[in-house]
Amino acid sequence: MSSLKLLIYAISAEIASLLLLLSRQADLSLFVLYLFSHGLASALLSVVAWGLLPARFRTPKILSWVLIFSFAFFIPAVGLVTILGGVALGIWLPALFRDKPFGLVAQPYFSPVQVNSAAGFRQIDLKSLLTTSRAPNALRVQGMLVLKDMPAKVTGNLLRHTLGDSFEDLRLLAYGILDQKEKEITRDIERALHLLERAKESRRYRLARRLSELYWELNYQDLVRGDIRTLTLERAAFYADMGLMEAPEDAGLWLLRGRIQLSQGEIGEAHQSMTFARRLGLSAAKVNPWLAEIALQRRQIPLVRLLMREITDDSQFTQLNKSVEFWRAHEPATGG
Structure with missing residues (x-):
């Protein structure tokens, strides 16, 4: 039985005893009934009050309970209110003056770690630094701040891997960097959509092309995953098609449409779009690597060599130059 029910019963019994005491009839049976009702109320109240007392006040058990019962029984009505008030004060009053194990401190000021541009973090160094828990956390935070200014296409996978790191500050920085990059592109998309409506x-x-590029950028920078990535690619394809309806001679937009289709797994359609881009005058350095990727997926190795050989040596893309050199170095020997 809960203490609240016992308290209600005690108050009810005490009220009944007071009504009997104030009765004008002078009868011994009424007095005995009063004593019984008042005694029951005192006993119930003692049980409730004793249970609410702090542990240090409940010893010895029998004597402490008898003391409360005597106080309630020999001081009718007033004893009940006094006991309840005393218990409340005994619980709440010490809490006001109790020493708390903690205190309030001023909000700390965050001062970013100064990144030395001459430190020379390399991408492989950053990956090793951020994926190991043996490095000092301060150095790992410094490395994370370097990632903030690097292209998300290069750092996206590393940032997402860091989201599961055991060091909380590193997780928060990774989430903040990814969220900031996504919000910047999302704001540009909302602005372009608003302009397109009017x-x-x-x-x-131009607005349709811009929207297609922005939606593609979310995928290219690895800022979206799962169903959101699928929806983003669909929107990028939709606005690319809208732009091509207005300007079918846009070779760059045909190439973008092909890359979107390639990301969607539509290899045949991607090949057609990129072939159109090549016929419209786009250079081999911009189109052939993607056509070579499609040929490689189709296991057309001779075609890959042919496409890569068409790329001139003066290509401005360092990584592309290395790929061209690789395929030229592995050309099959021709018989004399």
């Missing part, structure tokens, strides 16, 4: 026919092509 744009004239002459501006619809």
